[in-house]
Structure formats: C-alpha cells, structure tokens
Amino acid sequence: MRYEEFTIEGRNAVLEAFRSGKTIDRLFILDGCQDGPIQSILREAKKQDSIIHFVKKERLSQMSETGKHQGVVAYIAAYEYSELEDVFKIAEEKGEAPFIVLLDNIEDPHNLGAIIRTANLAGAHGVIIPKRRAAGLTATVVKASAGAINYTPVVKVTNLVKTMEELKERGIWFVCADMSGEVMYKMDLKGPIGIVIGNEGEGVGRLVKENCDFVAKIPMKGDIDSLNASVAMGVLAYEIVRQRMS
The missing domain is CATH 3.40.1280.10 (SPOUT methyltransferase, trefoil knot domain)
Known part of the structure; x- marks a missing residue:
C-alpha cells in the first residue's frame, strides 16, 4: 500500500517530523544501516512506539518518490489520533x-x-x-x-x-x-x-x-x-x- 500524500523520506525530513510531534505510523529503514543519523531516528521512533520495518534497498526504492530516501522512508498519519x-x-x-x-x-x-x-x-x-x-x-x-x-x-x-x-x-x-x-x-x-x-x-x-x-x-x-x-x-x-x- 502506498499513501503518497503522507510519505516522507530522507534522514533530516523524517527526524524533523518526529521532533515536531508528527504521528509516524510506520518507519522503513535500510536493513543493516546503523550510522549516527539512523540511530537518532530509531531513538525517536522507539519513544513514539512507531512500527519499524527493516527492509531491502529495492523495497525503499519502490516506495521512494524522489529517489533520495537516504535509507529511510516514513508513513505519516493524515490525522492525529485521539485518547x-x-x-x-x-x-x-x-x-x-x-x-x-x-x-x-x-x-x-x-x-x-x-x-x-x-x-x-x-x-x-x-x-x-x-x-x-x-x-x-x-x-x-x-x-x-x-x-x-x-x-x-x-x-x-x-x-x-x-x-x-x-x-x-x-x-x-x-x-x-x-x-x-x-x-x-x-x-x-x-x-x-x-x-x-x-x-x-x-x-x-x-x-x-x-x-x-x-x-x-x-x-x-x-x-x-x-x-x-x-x-x-x-x-x-x-x-x-x-x-x-x-
């Protein structure tokens, strides 16, 4: 399933989305990628209890609209959830x-x-x-x-x-x-x-x-x-x- 309107990609964009309080439903990370920026994104994802998927490069390339995903793609909720x-x-x-x-x-x-x-x-x-x-x-x-x-x-x-x-x-x-x-x-x-x-x-x-x-x-x-x-x-x-x- 692809939800183009609410797909964000690239390390800075995804990190900023987390830090600004956006609800990330699903996070897709390039399998084996463990550098500093990715670790920061994973820390934020765990705080928010987002669902994390480690995937192959081909999968990320399929999801990516810009071709510049830098090993990370996120699906953002179109609406905020309630309590x-x-x-x-x-x-x-x-x-x-x-x-x-x-x-x-x-x-x-x-x-x-x-x-x-x-x-x-x-x-x-x-x-x-x-x-x-x-x-x-x-x-x-x-x-x-x-x-x-x-x-x-x-x-x-x-x-x-x-x-x-x-x-x-x-x-x-x-x-x-x-x-x-x-x-x-x-x-x-x-x-x-x-x-x-x-x-x-x-x-x-x-x-x-x-x-x-x-x-x-x-x-x-x-x-x-x-x-x-x-x-x-x-x-x-x-x-x-x-x-x-x-």
Missing part, C-alpha cells in the same frame, strides 16, 4: 451512555473510512483501532470517511484485549458480530456498549471474541455467507440506535 478520555468526554457532553466501535485488524482503508463515517452517523462516540496489522489514518481513510474524521475520535491502541478489559472496568459491555452467535434482534443492546468488528477475511480474533459479552449474528438470507466489514458494522450499529430510541 480514550476524548471518547468518554463526548459521551458525557451529549448525556449519553458510551457507544464505541472497536475494530480487530481492519486492513482495508476504504472499509475503515466507511466505518468511521457510519459510526459518526449512528451516534458512536469513538472508534478504536489496533496499532499492528491494521489500516491507520491514511489519506484514503480520511477521504472515505467523508468528513466524519473531523468529529469522531479515532484511538490507536497497542493491545485490543487489554483495552477491552480497561473499558469493562468502566462499565462497557462488548458485542461482536459473528455467525456463531444469537440473532441480534433478540439481544438487549442498550446501555454503555462497544461493537467489535473483525477482519475482512478472518472475522474477530479468538482472544478478542472471548472477551466479548455477547456474540451477535446478523441474519443472512442470501447465497454467500458474509457481509463486508463496514456494512456489518452499520447493520449492528443501527440495531443499537433502534434500541436506544425505543
């Missing part, structure tokens, strides 16, 4: 029970953007994504969100299961969409709730699923067995909207 507290603050300001969307390794940026858009329209107070094996806030995501990214906070966390445990302590119940569950129309989904939506191919991971309080089945009448991740999220979100209005 969990921001999500609770929005719910409190609106006088509503928290409504959160958790995404387990959604890798398609168009899906992520569509989910943020639907989350906003359904009244969710925030979206949580994992740091690894998932799309970040790239230009494609921002565009697909149709402006919703300006209003719905997106929080990036290192460990989804740990985050779920923290949220449970704050009274959140979790429901995941999975064909093994009970039909969603039979469930009581009122109160503080988090929807968990899984990866486009594999669904919700085992550990994440085990930490859910409910497993909701979306009725399927057709000849194929699954919905697109963003559509599944929309269907489940609007059942929560319906129950909150009744």
Whole structure:
C-alpha cells in the first residue's frame, strides 16, 4: 500500500517530523544501516512506539518518490489520533451512555473510512483501532470517511484485549458480530456498549471474541455467507440506535 500524500523520506525530513510531534505510523529503514543519523531516528521512533520495518534497498526504492530516501522512508498519519478520555468526554457532553466501535485488524482503508463515517452517523462516540496489522489514518481513510474524521475520535491502541478489559472496568459491555452467535434482534443492546468488528477475511480474533459479552449474528438470507466489514458494522450499529430510541 502506498499513501503518497503522507510519505516522507530522507534522514533530516523524517527526524524533523518526529521532533515536531508528527504521528509516524510506520518507519522503513535500510536493513543493516546503523550510522549516527539512523540511530537518532530509531531513538525517536522507539519513544513514539512507531512500527519499524527493516527492509531491502529495492523495497525503499519502490516506495521512494524522489529517489533520495537516504535509507529511510516514513508513513505519516493524515490525522492525529485521539485518547480514550476524548471518547468518554463526548459521551458525557451529549448525556449519553458510551457507544464505541472497536475494530480487530481492519486492513482495508476504504472499509475503515466507511466505518468511521457510519459510526459518526449512528451516534458512536469513538472508534478504536489496533496499532499492528491494521489500516491507520491514511489519506484514503480520511477521504472515505467523508468528513466524519473531523468529529469522531479515532484511538490507536497497542493491545485490543487489554483495552477491552480497561473499558469493562468502566462499565462497557462488548458485542461482536459473528455467525456463531444469537440473532441480534433478540439481544438487549442498550446501555454503555462497544461493537467489535473483525477482519475482512478472518472475522474477530479468538482472544478478542472471548472477551466479548455477547456474540451477535446478523441474519443472512442470501447465497454467500458474509457481509463486508463496514456494512456489518452499520447493520449492528443501527440495531443499537433502534434500541436506544425505543
């Protein structure tokens, strides 16, 4: 995947991006390169807990737009990430029970953007994504969100299961969409709730699923067995909207 608008390359440019507080989602360094400037960049990356990839020269050359990458290319977030507290603050300001969307390794940026858009329209107070094996806030995501990214906070966390445990302590119940569950129309989904939506191919991971309080089945009448991740999220979100209005 290439996100040209937010690719930066060259040692000084990348170091300055870190030092100015920009969020670097992924850092690519030439394998075996260990000189002083690269060490400085790695120190900054570790402080920010950026994901670091050591790659061959050919890979960097493919990513590079200028041909002057000097052994380092970085993908910068198109938008700043929020904190969990921001999500609770929005719910409190609106006088509503928290409504959160958790995404387990959604890798398609168009899906992520569509989910943020639907989350906003359904009244969710925030979206949580994992740091690894998932799309970040790239230009494609921002565009697909149709402006919703300006209003719905997106929080990036290192460990989804740990985050779920923290949220449970704050009274959140979790429901995941999975064909093994009970039909969603039979469930009581009122109160503080988090929807968990899984990866486009594999669904919700085992550990994440085990930490859910409910497993909701979306009725399927057709000849194929699954919905697109963003559509599944929309269907489940609007059942929560319906129950909150009744």
